[in-house]
Amino acid sequence: MKKTAAYALLTILAFSALTGCTDNTNTESVNEGGNQVTSETGTGNSGSTSDDNVLFFYTAQNKTYEDEANFDRLIGQFIKKKFPDITLKHVHWNDGTRYEDLIAKGTIPDIVFEETYRNAHRMIEKFDLEYDMSELIKKFNFDTSVLDQGSLERIKTASNGKIYALPFEQSDFVLVYNKDIFDKYGLDYPKDGMTYDQAYELTKKLTRQDGDITYKGYQQHPSHYMYYNQLSEAVLDPNEDKGDLDTDSWLKIVNNIRRFYEIPGNQFITTGDFPKGQMGMSVDVIENVLKWSQDYPDLNFDISSVPVFPEAPNNKYQANVNGLFITKQSKHKDLAFQVIQYLLSPEVQEARAKEGIISPLNDSKVQEAFAQNVPQLKDKHTAGIFALKSAMPAPRKPGLTFINPPVQQVFQPNIFEQSKDSATALRVVNEMINKQLAETKAAVEAGGDGTQYQ
Known part of the structure; x- marks a missing residue:
């Protein structure tokens, strides 16, 4: 891995953020005053958070940070510069350094970098690490209004209305299009703000047989489209432990995208075939778009915002965000929060944005700096990433049972393989959700951790 290659971060962030799973494949510097600052590495059995000057930073997402040089370049250097008197210890999630390993060794981190929705339950709560940062936010006068509000609300939804984390890195979906096919x-x-109806009309014109070449007009993964839906419809009922898919609103959402795949020749295959040059438009994360531009240097493409619904013309997908958690066991909560607060400053976020990392800050200067150090995105319409706002998550009453709902099964297998009508497909998956919720609730009441469907 090239230590200075920004694309490495982007490519792997796409996988980490989209799956919401902790990846299982996954220094030294001198501060301005000339004092030596070390960053320990290892298996997690050296050092202790009980040491007054040691801050333990654990990256459970993004394989890029497995390379200590990348961690130092993208996170560590900023902490060392601002806080020269602390020893920064960093460990990345891997075999031998998973949550259970660290806990068994008595080396619980102060700060955890983790996916903020699914893994707030599946990892943070499971290992009893959750801590509400609300009082620290007040104590240090941190203005949460500077953050992407969709990201913050998604965290609150997963934190029983509290704030277990602050957003740190986002992975946004964009529409990428092949300029050669459009020109042909x-x-x-x-354009930014194009509606799904407009995209559908374009798809009909782009989907065609031209000699021996079959052009597909449009691909958008229906699972991501539903999971991060732009109309903020609830999958889990806001007030009860039951599914909420069996509604007219969800029927509209499903039929909206289903019609694209009923255009002859435009059946769903994968968004990842875009760079092969026979697809007009594809919706995917910007990190994958960057990888395509590396692997296919002759690909003539540009990007715009994802299509929108007329009733939500400013909404892109709901936030797909990794954040920074402070553990309840940390003896350095004040220091940990001040570190997080600084990492979320415009100064640090602008520097990280230049490397192609999508910032959670609502700051035009930071957004304009995006990918300035990434040559593959030079002259591309990266402003399309920020043209819309994150859709808000559906609210849910604290204390209800959580599962990671299997929305992907609406289309696969129920629609794509079994040709069910949309209402039936939604009803089948809703019944599955109800069953999984009931089993999870029973498991928790019996003393289990309730993570079998997370």
Whole structure:
């Protein structure tokens, strides 16, 4: 891995953030005053958070941070500069350094970098690490209004209405289009704010057989489209332990995307075939788009915002965000929060944005700095990433049972394989959700951790 290659971060962040799973494959510097500052590495059995000057930073997401040089370049250097008197200890999640390993060794981190929705339950709560940062936010006068509000609300939804984390890195979906195909057929390029109806009309024009080549007009993964839906519809009922898929609103959402795949020749395959040059448009995360531009240097493409619903013209997907947690066991909560607060400063976020990391700050200067150090995105319309706001998550009453709902099964297998009508597919998966919720609730009442469907 090239230590200075920003694309390495971007490529792997796409996998980590989208799956919401802790990845299982996954220094030294001198501060301005000339004092030596060390960053310990290892298996987690050296050092202790009981040491007054040691801050233990654990990265449970993004394989990029497995390389200590990348951690130092993208996170560590900023902490060392601002807090020269502390010893920064960093460990990345891997075999031998998973949550259970650290806990068994008595080396619980002060700060955990983790996916903030699914893994707030599946990892943070499971290992009894959750801590509400609300009082620290007040104590240090941190203005949460500077953050992407969709990201913050998604964290609150997963934190029983509390704030177990602050957003730190986002992975946003964009529409990428092949300019050569549009030029070939004399079609106008997509624009930010294009509606799904407009995208559908373009798809019909782009999907065609031209000699031996079959062009697909449009691909958008229906699972991601539903999971991060732009209309903020609830999958889990806001007030009860039951599913909420069996509704007219969800029927509209499903039929909206289903029609694209009923266009002859445009059946769903994968968004990842875009760089092969026979697909007009694809919706995917910007990190994958960057990888395509590396692997296919002759690909003539550009990007715009994802299509929108007319009733939500400013909404992109709900936030897909990794954040920074402070553990309840940390003896350095004040220091840990001050570190997080500094990492979320415009100064640090602008430097990270230049490396192609999507910031959670609502700061135009930070957004304009995005990917300035990433040559593959030079002259691309990266402003399309920030043209819309994150859709808000559906609210849910604290204390209800949580599962990671299997929305992907609406389309696969129920629609794509079994040709069910949309209402039936939704009803089948809703019944599955109800069953999983009931089993999870029973498991928790019996003393289990309730993570079998997370």
